[in-house]
Amino acid sequence: MEGDSDSQPRDRSPTVKYQSMGRPEAEPDNVQFSDSGRFYISPTRSYIVIFILFLINLLNYMDRFIIAGVLSGIQDYFKISDTSAGLLQTVFICSYMILAPLFGYLGDRCNRKILMSIGIFIWCGVTLAGSFVTQSHFWALVVCRAFVGIGEASYSTIAPTIIADLFVGDKRTFMISIFYIAIPVGSGLGYMLGSGVMKLTGDWHWSMRVTPCMGFVIFLFLVFIVPNPPRGASENHTDSPESRTSWWEDLKYLCTNWSFVLSSLGTTAVTFTTGALGFWAPIFLLRARGINGSLVHTSDSSKDSLIFGAITCVTGIVGIAIGAVISKHLKKKVPQADPLICAVGMLSSSPCLFLAIVLAKHSIALTYFFIFLAEIFLALNWAIVADILLYIIIPTRRSMAEAVQITICHLLGDASSSYIIGRISDAIRMTHPTSSHWKFVSLQYAFLLCPFIAVVGGALFLWTANHLEEDRIKATQKIQDPADIVSFQGS
Numbered sequence: 093m094e095g096d097s098d099s100q101p102r103d104r105s106p107t108v109k110y111q112s113m114g115r116p117e118a119e120p121d122n123v124q125f126s127d128s129g130r131f132y133i134s135p136t137r138s139y140i141v142i143f144i145l146f147l148i149n150l151l152n153y154m155d156r157f158i159i160a161g162v163l164s165g166i167q168d169y170f171k172i173s174d175t176s177a178g179l180l181q182t183v184f185i186c187s188y189m190i191l192a193p194l195f196g197y198l199g200d201r202c203n204r205k206i207l208m209s210i211g212i213f214i215w216c217g218v219t220l221a222g223s224f225v226t227q228s229h230f231w232a233l234v235v236c237r238a239f240v241g242i243g244e245a246s247y248s249t250i251a252p253t254i255i256a257d258l259f260v261g262d263k264r265t266f267m268i269s270i271f272y273i274a275i276p277v278g279s280g281l282g283y284m285l286g287s288g289v290m291k292l293t294g295d296w297h298w299s300m301r302v303t304p305c306m307g308f309v310i311f312l313f314l315v316f317i318v319p320n321p322p323r324g325a326s327e328n329h330t331d332s333p334e335s336r337t338s339w340w341e342d343l344k345y346l347c348t349n350w351s352f353v354l355s356s357l358g359t360t361a362v363t364f365t366t367g368a369l370g371f372w373a374p375i376f377l378l379r380a381r382g383i384n385g386s387l388v389h390t391s392d393s394s395k396d397s398l399i400f401g402a403i404t405c406v407t408g409i410v411g412i413a414i415g416a417v418i419s420k421h422l423k424k425k426v427p428q429a430d431p432l433i434c435a436v437g438m439l440s441s442s443p444c445l446f447l448a449i450v451l452a453k454h455s456i457a458l459t460y461f462f463i464f465l466a467e468i469f470l471a472l473n474w475a476i477v478a479d480i481l482l483y484i485i486i487p488t489r490r491s492m493a494e495a496v497q498i499t500i501c502h503l504l505g506d507a508s509s510s511y512i513i514g515r516i517s518d519a520i521r522m523t524h525p526t527s528s529h530w531k532f533v534s535l536q537y538a539f540l541l542c543p544f545i546a547v548v549g550g551a552l553f554l555w556t557a558n559h560l561e562e563d564r565i566k567a568t569q570k571i572q573d574p575a576d577i578v579s580f581q582g583s
Contacts (some may be wrong), residue, residue, distance in 0.1 A: 137319075138259070140317060141258065141318050142270060142271065144314060145254070146271055146273075148247060148310055149251065150274040151278065151307050151310065152244050152248070153274060153278025154278045154303050155215075155219055155240070155300075155304075155307075156244075157283055158282045158299050158300060158303065161284070161287045161290075162299050164378065165295075165296035166180070173518060174375075174517050174518050175514045178510040178512075178514030178515070180233070180234060181511075182507055182510055182511040184238060184240050184241050186238070186502075186507050187242065188241035188244050188245050188248075188498070188507075189498060189502035190245075190499075191241055192496075192499050193495045195246045195495060196249045196493070197339050197495070199249055200491045203320050204254060206320075207250060208250055209311065212246070212307060212314065214239065214242045214243050215244065215247075216307040217304070218239040218242075219240055219307075220304040220305070222237065222300055223297045223304075245495075245498070250494070253482075253491050253494065255271060256487070257322065257323060264482065265416060265475070265479050268475050269413070269416040272475040273408060273412050273413075275474055276405060276471055277408050279404050279405075279408070280401040280405030281405060283404065284401035284402065286300075287374075287401070342492045343496070346496055349563050351480065351484045351559045351560045351563040352481065352485065354553075354555050354556040354559065355434075355477055355552075356497045357500065358435075358473075358550075358556060359473065359497065359500075359501050359549075360501045360549070361549025362473050362505070362549055363502065363506045363509075364506060365445070365470060365542045365545055367510055369542060370506075372510065373400050374400050376532075377452070377460075378396055379532035383452075399460065403463060403467060406464075407467035407468045407471055408471045410471070411437075411470065411471020412471050412472070414468070415437070415475060416475050418472075419433055427561045427564075428561060431554070431556035432553070432554070432557050434472065434476055434477060434553040434556075435554045436472070436550075437472035437550075438550035439547060439550035441469035441470050442543040442550070444462045444463075444465040445463075445543040448466060449536055449540055450536075452536065470546075480556075481494065481497060483564055483568075484560070484563045484564050512538075512541070513535070513538045513539065514538075516541070517534045520533070520538065
């Protein structure tokens with residue numbers, strides 16, 4: 093049985109199988125045993141593991157959005173257009189989504205701790221290397237950003253499945269919420285760290301050297317503290333070679349799970365919107381200041397990045413917390429509560445985004461206010477969507493499910509959104525290439541795509557609600573009877 097190296101045998105009465113999506117009262121949430129009773133992790137260590145996984149996720153998103161925080165400095169340094177600037181984010185996301193299925197497949201079959209360790213080490217190394225790129229080698233920076241995707245693909249597909257194997261029930265929902273708070277907080281800190289270090293040193297290169305140095309330290313904690321629990325340990329699910337299936341069989345299983353397909357498409361709308369907003373908002377606000385008649389200084393770019401970063405941190409924490417609390421209480425009465433909450437969040441964010449975009453030339457303060465509201469509504473989705481995946485997919489296919497969802501979300505979401513917005517902006521600006529006014533207006537018109545995408549996302553989550561309970565019951569039955577997984581190969 094697969095487990096971490098310091099697993100300790102313990103004498104204990106036979107393990108009671110978890111019933112449905114809940115658990116027997118006598119079985120602690122964060123103490124797991126395999127059928128043979130060999131796997132054990134103390135409550136204290138399990139919480140430390142969550143903290144380490146949270147820190148790595150935090151650094152991942154800090155690194156991702158440091159580029160956005162120093163984007164004006166990068167554009168000035170390399171003398172590049174909006175299209176080329178958007179390419180920096182696009183190549184990273186493309187690499188991330190292409191490699192995610194590979195790590196998802198391996199994550200369901202190999203030692204997950206080793207896979208994460210290799211990926212994070214590569215991520216730290218290439219991020220640090222990218223900070224030494226000189227002015228005549230812009231494409232070297234593009235290549236480095238592409239290789240960063242290796243680290244994130246290995247981590248994002250596997251870490252949530254380890255949390256699922258350490259906790260179950262409401263406690264799992266809470267721990268997943270903690271893990272995903274790193275997305276908005278890390279994104280916001282990325283803006284703030286990037287712009288702050290650039291302002292302090294006068295050089296954007298130094299902004300990219302902080303996260304990899306911190307990453308190498310946390311890498312050691314991952315190696316020596318984080319375990320590799322048996323898959324399905326928290327649900328008493330047996331992870332045996334007989335239950336393993338091929339890549340094609342896994343993909344077939346996921347494609348027939350309507351809740352997974354629809355919620356993944358809904359999440360794609362979230363990532364498209366947040367990706368575009370996160371990458372271009374500081375530049376959009378800087379250009380809006382010029383339209384308002386303000387005298388724009390270079391320091392205004394850092395100012396907007398700092399403010400936007402702070403908003404992203406606060407709204408992320410508030411939105412994810414609100415979503416988790418509402419989900420915990422509402423789904424006891426309404427089984428389809430999770431996708432309904434996501435739908436409400438997306439549909440509510442759309443008018444807020446629209447108002448933020450159209451009011452930018454009139455009032456920066458109002459723009460910030462509506463961005464604040466929009467990001468709270470968008471943040472409702474992050475932890476809930478992750479939790480949906482964990483209870484509609486069986487344990488031995490969760491890494492693959494995470495990988496496929498990541499690929500779909502980024503292929504159609506933020507992998508394309510930053511480039512598409514930049515491309516539309518450049519195309520519109522070609523009608524008035526020398527006008528400073530149209531430099532703002534072109535990006536404003538391009539941004540209007542986001543409210544529309546948010547409405548589409550809301551509709552997809554409403555559709556998910558029609559299939560959720562059926563798919564949750566099917567997953568529960570397969571967890572309780574692993575033989576069904578093998579028989580699925582012939583279906």
